[in-house]
Each structure stands twice: as structure tokens, then as C-alpha cells.
Amino acid sequence: MSRARADEEEYWHSSKFRAFTFDDEDDELSQLKESKRAVNSLRDIVDDDDDDLERVSWSGEPVGSISWSIRETASGSTASLEGRDSSLQKGSSSYAALPKQVSSYSLSSLFKGRNKLPSFQSLSDALTDTGVKNYAPELRRPKAEYKDYSNDWSPKDTVRRMQRGKVCSLERFRSLQDKLMLLDEAVAGHDGNVITAVLIFLKRTLRREILFRELEMRQVALCHLIHFLRETGEQKFLLDLLRFLDRTEEVALSQYREHLNIQDVEKRREFLKGCIGLPFSAEDTSHIQDHYTLLERQIIIEANDRHLEMAGQSEIFRKYPRKASILNMPLVTTLFYSCFYHYTEAEGMFSSPTNLKKTFKIPDKQYVLTALAARAKLRAWDDVDALLTTKNWLGYTKKKAPIGFHRVVEILQRNSAPVQVLQEYVRLVEDVETRLNVATKYKCHDVVIETYKDLKDRIQLTAYKCKVERGSAEEEKINSILNN
């Protein structure tokens, strides 16, 4: 990005790296074109119904594949149906809508906040479920299978049976020792499904302190329980466990993660405030603090700006209505917003760019880049000029760009700055090669001409004549230089 093309070529030629481009004589591009041409010309020879030939529908699924058939067989039933949501069986677009909630059923409620899980009363109950009413008799599982578990299975056998998906009662394991043996066997089998099942049983039948203490010595089982608690959203139990284990940083992160589930910004802010004191690493603490401060600012700015916008008094909001609220946006986005709508505000204002810069210790480079982009978007070229001007202690002014002037030019160009403005900054690109490159690319003729003049490169200057308009001031300039 930072290097101009010519620069790069130089670099590649001088270094041991190969560029990943098609650069040999027998250029690959022309080869591709050639095969393309051949393919196209063949179209005239054979008719184009190759879809038929391959038996592939346009979307590419071979006719007869499973995904194709889902569509086909599903659509077959649409006609017979009245009043049903017809989008249900249409093309693939409706499949994308799968996670959308159609019913009043909330999936999230099952994961979050609903404390139904402790009623995982008896696992064996579930697995030996006999309360089946609508079974066709012949399809019912043979009675023998139920009898099985009344036998005296050892922990090992029990685990092995569970691994094979068989029904097993865990209730028989009464003593702590038996339960732990069962757990150890499950862990040795590495089958997460069985480990989790045993853990649910232990969680229900052991006192917390004992469970925690034993799990501390069984890292694998511990990981499974943590994963399970996360999955099922048992936040409180999880935090208790992590605290017991003294995994404070994990407690902190786990708690912080919760803010993502809070939609209301005021509540989210309050929650983040509570996170600040959590035992994060030193580095993370400052980020969490910043996160809180940022949201706090955003709430203030949002309220204020919404008001301004609705009142219709402020020109900037009238001219450029906001597309979205600033709430929950990243810091740099917020800075851009502030440079766009609140550029001239005094540092004392929360919404002023300088205030943000100071509060969040935004590096110069980042600041200039963002401010430049915002002001250029507004075509406020004077602001751009001021942003890049520094005064030294003698009072002389100097142009300075911590991001490099080639980047300045790039940003200005993207915001369609006029050539006069562009030219000024192209001139300041330090590296000659880069300058020539940029100047040529953006047609800043004067800069190109001057640079060649400085380089005393008559050949290039003569060659450049064909790039400028005939009879233009630029051509005259070149001629006068060449004639000197």
C-alpha cells in the first residue's frame, strides 16, 4: 500500500522474493484470453445445451443430489396447500431464513435466563422413558433392553454401554467413590457425550464444594463442565466454579461477555461500569475502562445530536442527515463521526474530536488519518490544509503528515479533490519515484513536469508530452523547458 508500483518492481527485482504476478513473456493473461477465445468460438460449432448434457441445473446441483431433491420434493407439496406460508417451500432463498423465528417460541429463552436446567432431575428417567403413548406396539423397544440396566454394571461397563448409545442407570452409583470412578472411566473414554452425561448426574447429586474440589483435580472433566455451563447459559454456576478455581481472568472475561446480550444501552453502560473492577489483566483493564467511557460518551452525543437533527437548526445535520446512530460503534468510527459533525467544537465538549483524542490517547497517525477522511468527505480543503500544517517555535509553518503524503493524496483523491488541491500534496511526497508515480496516476501534470525538470530527464519529459493535451499550457511548459 505504501509503496508505489515502480517502487515495488524495484524491490522485487532486487530482493529474493518473487512477485505473484503473471510476468513472463508468454503472458498468462494472453493465454487465458486464448483459451477463452477458443471456448467462445466453439460455441458456434456445438449447440449450447450443455446443461442438459451434464444434467446439472443452473444452480449447479446435479439433478438427483440431496439438496436438489429437497427443493424438488418440497415444492411438490406446495400446490396441495392453502393458506400456508408459501415462501416455506420456495427456492433456496427461503432456506437462508432458517434461523428466523416464526413461532412465539424463543430459542434464546431456552439458553439464557431460563433456569429450567436444574430440573434435569433424573437422567436415567429420561433414558428409560416408558411414558410413550403413541407407539405402534411392534415398534416399541423390546422389553429386554430395559431390564438390562438393573444388572450390576461396573463403572467401566456402564461407560462402555453409554458410548454405544445404550440405556444406563446412573442412580446406582451412590458413594462418592463410585461416582468418581464413573467419571474417571468416562474421561478415559474421551467421549464428550458420555462425560457430559456423567457430569450432569454428578452436578445434581453432589454438593457444589465437593464437585468443584474433585473437578479441580480432573482437568478434562472440568473443561467439559465449563463448556456445558456456557452452552446452557448457567452463568451463575459457571462464575462460582471459576471463582472457586481462582481463574479470575476467565471470570472477568466471562462476565464481560454478558454485555453482548444486553440490548438497552443504558443498562449496557451500567453493566460495563460494573465490569471495570473485575480482575482483568492490566492491559485489558484499560480497554474495558475505555469501552465503558466510550459508550458513556456515545449516549451523551447521541441524545444531543438526535435533538439537534430533529430541531433542524443545524446546517450540517440538515445537509448530511445521519444514516445510523453512533451507539455501540467502535472508537475510530466515533472519531470519524465527531470529525464530521463536531469538528470545530472546543476541547471541553464531549463530542469534540480533540476531546476524544485526549481521552482515549488516540495516536497522531490514527487521528490525522480519520480527521482527514472526514474533512475530505465534506470537501473542506481548508481544514485539510490546517490539519497538515505545523508551526515550529520560530513561527515558520511547515507541512507535515504522520501518515505520509502519498496516503494523504490517496484519501483526497478518493474524495474527488480538485487537481489544484491534489497537486499541492503530491508535490510534498518525498520519494521521487513515488511522487512521479502518484502524479502520473492522478494526472498532476505540473508536478510530473517539474520533477522531470529537476531530474534533468529530457527523455522522460519528451515522452510525457503525449500524455498532456495538445496546445495546453502544460505542453507549452514542457516545450519551454526543453528549449532551454
Next chain:
Amino acid sequence: SGRVNLTALREAGRRELREFLDKCAGSKAIVWDEYLTGPFGLIAQYSLLKEHEVEKMFTLKPGRLPPADVKNIIFFVRPKLELMDIITDNVLREDRGRSPQRDFHILFVPRRSLLCEQWLKEQGVLGSFIHREQYSLDLIPFDGDLLSMESESAFKECYLESDQTSLYHAAKGLMTLQALYGTIPQIFGKGDCARHVANMMIRMKREFPGSQNSIFPVFDTLLLLDRNVDLLTPLATQLTYEGLIDEIYGIQNTYVKLPPEKFAPKKQGEGGKDLPTEPKKLQLNSAEELYAEIRDKNFNAVGSVLSKKAKIISAAFEERHHAKTVGEIKQFVSQLPHMQAARSSLANHTSIAELIKDITTSEDFFDNLTVEQEFMSGIDTDKVNNYIEDCIAQKHPLIKILRLVCLQSVCNSGLKQKVLDHYKREILQTYGYEHILTLNNLEKAGLLKPQTSGRNNFPTIRKTLRLWMDDVNEQNPNDISYVYSGYAPLSVRLAQLLARPGWRSIEEVLKMLPGPHFEERQQLPTGLQKKRQQGENRVTLVFFLGGVTYAEIAALRFLSQMEDGGTEYVIATTKLINGTTWIKSLMEKLEPAPF
């Protein structure tokens, strides 16, 4: 690969599926967990299901089930709680008054889950299911030499959550494989997960002595490799044809979806009409002659093959002018279908190559690759990189940033604390503080970390294993480094060195890489011990635990085809990955639930 016929595995899968379907007597409808249709498509076509009275198929979604007039409704699902909720909703909304009543069944793929069944019981619907079974779709044949479990979260589960369930499935899959292809006499491995899988295999064998089979072993060696032994390779941009297709468009279950513009069927006089708007979907595998030839080539070598093919096909079609006699014309016509197929294959790959070329010739692709290659060859890995900073400033996709930063970290055995903190701050300020959770995950997985020992081992590893090759030949490669235009994937280098001269020569480096390395032998009955013919290749199964990239597969295929290589490789993995899908699997899901 010539020696191993993986169709037997597919056959076994089909048989199991048929058996289950026949258990549910009468007409049936299948309700699909959409994620499964891709993998199942590699096992069976709809025709097989139809033969077993599957009349309708639907996608699993909340609400009332479509009113298909069938006796059985079968849910094909992964054991996931959120899917159980959808099933519950379906069952509860079933019209009890309808007659005849429809029977419900569940087929869990790949495993029945006690947790899920408990969950269904909680909702009061468990009793509605007559058959609750499992279909162990552990290793799915993707190609003649490639098996995948397509378990998306395997890496995350193993290295972030220490959940070894996917390793258990891997071991089960290997047992199935051995039942079909014979006991594999030699097992090598590197990494903690590899050790676990080997242990489980040995244990399973001991516990089911009946599984001792009498099949002559097809595989000589199994090599188990942990993904975290080589964190570098997936982070680099793959530069093979197939690798680039995957990097840019994403290949899923051998299918790729491409922007339709370049595939518009141009018919004379119909300009601009009916331009397709849906993406063009193509299947990519070695059954397609042309694709088999170019898939593993460096992209820079693809253009010349395509142009050569174009000439050959043009010439073949020209033949028609020379066909004079009825016999000659007949001959020409009989070849026409094959020629047309070749032509359409060429047309497709020319279009794809054009699409890719637009990307690979872009300035940004070039800059990104420059930085990657600098890191991999050991240049400036210990300071903040300008290009990465620029990308952050321009808000390039976060995953791209993370790939680069992680690559730098891995190539430097961790970043200096100051450098790491700088990147972290820039990322959080630009993309949002909540990404602190993702950064934390990457740190836990070892992808992004502070340099703890104060020593950078990577140069030693790079030099000993010759990971960076200066004189790479992309057109006619003589080394695996062609797949990344200079970088030789560490994982494949380990496989190569194991075959010759053996790992003993690199003990020191192996110790620098995480996890133990080991060798196990499985005893074979005397009758089954192999007497190798002179010049006969060994067959090695390389199992990547935590994912493998297409470029690594290409590198192994390259080794298989080396004339004096002596080893043929078959590849198995938990998931086919690239840097983007891999990093994504480690990111914290930040969007709140959509309701």
C-alpha cells in the same frame, strides 16, 4: 490415489443408511438439518433414499411441518440443542387430529447425544419419537484420496475448550477404516491430540478383541498430526488453483458458488436477456479430468495448461471438416459427447481462472502476499508492520488483519509484548472493544501470544526443515514449497521427512514443536504381514487433527507422484479449512441472537 479404493467406505455408509431407513417401515419424509445435506450428498443420492420410500424432504425450520402424506417423519440432525428446540416446535405443532397419525424418528449424525435427549424430555416430546438412533458419519470420502469428518468446531473444541469428543470420533472413524482396510501396522504421531487418538485406538482395539480382522492391510503407516504443531500453514494464502478457489469463494463439500456473470450462457441474438442472478454452483473433484490436472498446480502454471487444452479441443472439433465418409462422420459424432464435456469443463475453468486472476493481480493481494512472504522468510517479524497498520486504518476485514498478525506471531515464536499491545489496541479501537474476547481466544489457542521465553525458535525450525525455498519452480516444481510460492508447509515437511530419512534426523526440531512425538506398532497375525515387492510404494494415511488446507493436500499429492518418492498418501482430516474459516471458527460470536 491408485492403491486405495475409498468407495468401500462410501458403500459401508450407504448400507448403514439403508438399514436405518428400512427400520421405519412405510412411506417417509426426511427433515434435514441443512448443514448435513452437503456431507450426505457425498454418500448418497436422492435415488437411494427414494428406493427406500422417502417421498418428501424438507429443511428443518421452526413452525408446523409441511403436510406430506407419509407414515414416517424422520429428522436427520446434528446433536445440537438449538436444533432440538426446532424439532420440539415441529412436534408440538403437529396436528394431533390428523389421520393417519405420522410417526416421528430422529437420526443423530454423527452421534446420539444424551444431553439432547434429556433436552427433548424437558420439552415433553421425547416420547413422541419411536426410533432414536445414530448414524456415524465419521469419515466422509471427499475424493479418491481424501476423507473429512467435516466437523467445523473440532479445532476450537480441542485447543480452546479441551473437549476431546471430536478426537473420539476421529478414533472411531479410524477403527471403521481399519475394519474395512485392515489394521494399520505402524502409527506415528506428533502433538497432544495425536497422542490421545493413538491411545484411544489402542484402547478400543483392546476392548473389542473381536475387531481383530483378517483383511490384508492396505495402509502401511498412519501419521497423526496435530494442527497446533503447525499453526503457520493455514494462515498463509494458498497459491494453488484449488487453494485459491477456496480462499476466494470457499469450497463446501466439494461445491463452490461463483459469481454468475462470467458463466452467462451466450446464445447468438439473445444478448443480455435472462442474465442469471443466482450464483453458479459447480462441483469440484478429480472425476473431472481437467480439474484433476490443474487443481494442485500453482496458479501461475494454470494458464498455460488451459491454453494447451484449448488448442487440443479446437483441433478435435476441426476434425469434422476432414470427416468425409459416413464412417468418419459416425466416428466424429460418437466422440462428440466427450468433446462437449471437455469443452464445457474448459469453459468453466477458464472463467474461474479469470475470476481468480482479477484478484491475484490486484495491488492489495500483492501487498498482502509480500508481507506474508517476508514474515515466513524471517524478515522484520519483531516489529509493528506498516502494511498491517495501514490495513487496520482502512478498516480491511478483521479476519484478514487477524490472519496477518497471527502469522507474524507464529513466525516470531510470539510477539514482543510492546508489539502485541500495539496491535491489540489498534484492533480494539478500530473494530470495537468487544473483540477482546476473540483476541483472548486466539491467545489461548497459541496463535497470538507474547514471546515468553525471549527466544525466537522459528528461524531454527525454518532452516532445519527448509521451510523457505528461494528457488521455487512454479511451472515444473521439484519441491512442495511451490504450493505457497516459496514456503514449504511444515506439516507436509514432517510427513516427507518421516518417510525419508525418518524423524530421528530432526529430533531437536521436533522437541521445539508442541506436544510429544511417538511411534506405536499394531501387531498383525503372521499371515497378514506384508512382503513388499521391489519398487512397491508404501501407503501412508496422514490424519490432520484440527483441519487441513487444500494447499497441504496438493503438497502431499505432489509427494505421492514423485517418481522416486516411494510413498503414496491418503489424507484424512477433521475439517477442510483455510485461514479465514479457521480464524472465524475461533472468533467469539458477537451478534446477539436474531430475536
